[in-house]
Amino acid sequence: xxxxxxxxxxxxxxxxxxxxxxxxxxxxxxxxxxxxxxxxxxxxxxxxxxxxxxxxxxxxxxxxxxxxxxxxxxxxxxxxxxxxxxxxxxxxxxxxxxxxxxxxxxxxxxxxxxxxxxxxxxxxxxxxxxxxxxxxxxxxxxxxxxxxxxxxxxxxxxxxxxxxxxxxxxxxxxxxxxxxxxxxxxxxxxxxxxxxxxxxxxxxxxxxxxxxxxxxxxxxxxxxxxxxxxxxxxxxxxxxxxxxxxxxxxxxxxxxxxxxxxxxxxxxxxxxxxxxxxxxxxxxxxxxxxxxxxxxxxxxxxxxxxxxxxxxxxxxxxxxxxxxxxxxxxxxxxxxxxxxxxxxxxxxxxxxxxxxxxxxxxxxxxxxxxxxxxxxxxxxxxxxxxxxxxxxxxxxxxxxxxxxxxxxxxxxxxxxxxxxxxxxxxxxxxxxxxxxxxxxxxxxxxxxxxxxxxxxxxxxxx
Amino acid sequence: xxxxxxxxxxxxxxxxxxxxxxxxxxxxxxxxxxxxxxxxxxxxxxxxxxxxxxxxxxxxxxxxxxxxxxxxxxxxxxxxxxxxxxxxxxxxxxxxxxxxxxx
Numbered sequence: 001x002x003x004x005x006x007x008x009x010x011x012x013x014x015x016x017x018x019x020x021x022x023x024x025x026x027x028x029x030x031x032x033x034x035x036x037x038x039x040x041x042x043x044x045x046x047x048x049x050x051x052x053x054x055x056x057x058x059x060x061x062x063x064x065x066x067x068x069x070x071x072x073x074x075x076x077x078x079x080x081x082x083x084x085x086x087x088x089x090x091x092x093x094x095x096x097x098x099x100x101x102x103x104x105x106x107x108x109x110x111x112x113x114x115x116x117x118x119x120x121x122x123x124x125x126x127x128x129x130x131x132x133x134x135x136x137x138x139x140x141x142x143x144x145x146x147x148x149x150x151x152x153x154x155x156x157x158x159x160x161x162x163x164x165x166x167x168x169x170x171x172x173x174x175x176x177x178x179x180x181x182x183x184x185x186x187x188x189x190x191x192x193x194x195x196x197x198x199x200x201x202x203x204x205x206x207x208x209x210x211x212x213x214x215x216x217x218x219x220x221x222x223x224x225x226x227x228x229x230x231x232x233x234x235x236x237x238x239x240x241x242x243x244x245x246x247x248x249x250x251x252x253x254x255x256x257x258x259x260x261x262x263x264x265x266x267x268x269x270x271x272x273x274x275x276x277x278x279x280x281x282x283x284x285x286x287x288x289x290x291x292x293x294x295x296x297x298x299x300x301x302x303x304x305x306x307x308x309x310x311x312x313x314x315x316x317x318x319x320x321x322x323x324x325x326x327x328x329x330x331x332x333x334x335x336x337x338x339x340x341x342x343x344x345x346x347x348x349x350x351x352x353x354x355x356x357x358x359x360x361x362x363x364x365x366x367x368x369x370x371x372x373x374x375x376x377x378x379x380x381x382x383x384x385x386x387x388x389x390x391x392x393x394x395x396x397x398x399x400x401x402x403x404x405x406x407x408x409x410x411x412x413x414x415x416x417x418x419x420x421x422x423x424x425x426x427x428x429x430x431x432x433x434x435x436x437x438x439x440x441x442x443x444x445x446x447x448x449x450x451x452x453x454x455x456x457x458x459x460x461x462x
Numbered sequence: 463x464x465x466x467x468x469x470x471x472x473x474x475x476x477x478x479x480x481x482x483x484x485x486x487x488x489x490x491x492x493x494x495x496x497x498x499x500x501x502x503x504x505x506x507x508x509x510x511x512x513x514x515x516x517x518x519x520x521x522x523x524x525x526x527x528x529x530x531x532x533x534x535x536x537x538x539x540x541x542x543x544x545x546x547x548x549x550x551x552x553x554x555x556x557x558x559x560x561x562x563x564x565x
Contacts, residue, residue, distance in 0.1 A: 034524060036543075036545075041523060046473075047493040047545070048493065049476055049492060049493045050473050050476075050493060051473065051475070052472065052473065119521060119523065119525045120521065129510065129513060129515055129517075130515055131467070131505060131506045131507075131515065131516045131517055131518035132467060132505075132518060133520070134519070134520055134521075134522070135520055135521050135522075135526075137521065137522070137523060138519070138520060138521050138522035138523070141522040141523060142468065142498070142522060143471070145495075146468075146473075146494065146495060146498045147470060147471050147472040147473035147474075148468040148469060148470055148471060148498055148502070149468065149469040149471055150467070150468060151467060151468070151469065152469055173471045173472065174471050174472075175469065175471060233514045233515040233516065234464075234506075234515075234516055235464065235465075235505060235516075236467070236505060236506065236515075236516060236518065255467070256467070266525075376513070379510075379520070379526075379528070380512075380526075380527075380528075381512050382510060382512030382513040413526065413527035413528065413530075414520075414521075414525060414526040414527055414528070417521075417525055417526065418520070418521070418526055448524070448525075448527070449527055451538065
């Protein structure tokens with residue numbers, strides 16, 4: 001029997017462990033990586049010529065980062081690695097890719113393991129369109145990959161573990177952090193402690209980060225409501241205004257803001273593959289359906305890592321291996337199947353912790369429905385909260401794709417990645433329907449913009 | 463002219479390179495992304511097509527497309543995922559309307 005043709009999308013923790021598992025079983029998978037180098041976002045490698053050590057770059061996760069990079073290096077001769085390659089579309093049994101922004105190929109597969117990772121989940125705030133307002137992930141990439149701060153004086157606002165992690169990394173690197181402003185109240189974090197205790201070491205690490213920020217004298221506010229990012233059309237951000245839990249207003253001067261509300265899965269390829277999605281109530285996100293091993297609802301499509309469930313890097317490594325073992329088993333190439341129960345058990349623990357994080361740092365959906373009419377919701381197309389409400393109330397849009405068609409929300413450059421979740425909350429609120437009835441923006445190929453001049457009809461038949 | 467937006471906190475021992483931003487020569491470092499090369503010299507990358515404000519990128523991971531700039535030939539470049547090269551000449555000003563329809 002010929003070897004099954006397996007493609008792994010993504011070279012982060014899930015993708016690398018999946019590819020490693022396939023190579024162990026004697027296969028030579030293709031690995032598609034949008035990055036220039038392996039590691040994904042969390043274990044992103046600095047460019048050649050940079051000199052910081054693993055502990056400097058990855059802190060407590062230095063050994064895991066090094067292990068993953070070393071594993072990739074030893075795999076490299078045994079896989080068909082394609083960096084700087086975007087998987088932009090998917091049709092039955094074929095993955096459409098573009099390398100270096102110009103060379104297109106159509107790759108047939110028998111099994112596809114999608115490890116597409118996550119991006120920041122954003123909640124608009126009035127003024128977030130000003131230059132100098134970045135996602136939290138962006139703030140971290142600037143530091144990790146380029147040894148830069150996003151500004152001279154930075155406010156971090158939003159909620160989630162990344163808020164404290166990035167702020168502490170900035171303080172350690174010598175940047176000036178003006179404040180850390182968390183929308184989640186302390187009380188929800190206390191209530192989540194039993195669930196977070198599923199991973200005591202990670203919980204302990206998080207508590208230490210907060211203590212470090214406090215001892216560095218960084219103002220830490222919990223239970224805040226963002227009022228506005230203030231600024232100027234030309235010069236960009238100049239401050240942040242919030243209301244604290246007692247209703248008092250606070251202003252912080254700054255020239256940069258790192259904004260983020262935990263993460264969202266990059267699930268477009270699963271969508272294009274016509275995988276079933278379910279509404280996940282704890283995260284208020286639509287997530288592709290998977291079985292306990294990572295099989296999607298479509299035969300031959302496997303999903304692992306943060307692109308499916310936000311379990312973090314450790315969970316992604318386990319899920320990547322498990323999905324590859326499942327793919328091998330389904331292809332009749334049984335390999336290390338004895339490990340599967342232990343990996344499933346590990347993912348169950350990770351999922352308990354995931355739910356704990358969502359309880360501790362809830363998505364403050366009510367803030368989306370409270371946005372003033374003048375606030376920009378869709379940064380790409382300049383669609384305001386008022387525009388969106390008019391679309392719902394006057395034009396009758398009660399579903400996200402209808403709202404998109406009528407007012408262009410989510411139709412721009414980012415294709416709804418950064419406004420889609422909040423826009424859905426606004427539509428649900430204005431239409432007075434439950435959020436799950438509003439649906440989700442459909443994935444569209446190309447999943448990222450490509451120039452019209454790109455010759456896309458080039459087929460590669462391995 | 464805008465003040466630089468990004469602040470370098472380390473890794474400054476790299477070889478210098480030169481880039482031209484809106485006709486002005488500027489200094490950057492080998493290994494910089496184009497975005498860092500630009501924003502360590504200036505405060506913005508472009509203007510919004512649908513609003514009055516300047517933009518300077520948002521996600522830094524190639525997901526939001528907010529950091530598109532143009533080279534002198536009008537080619538679109540995503541600044542956060544492109545490596546800066548010595549001699550690059552980039553436009554950040556509002557000139558798209560004056561170009562012919564680009565492929």
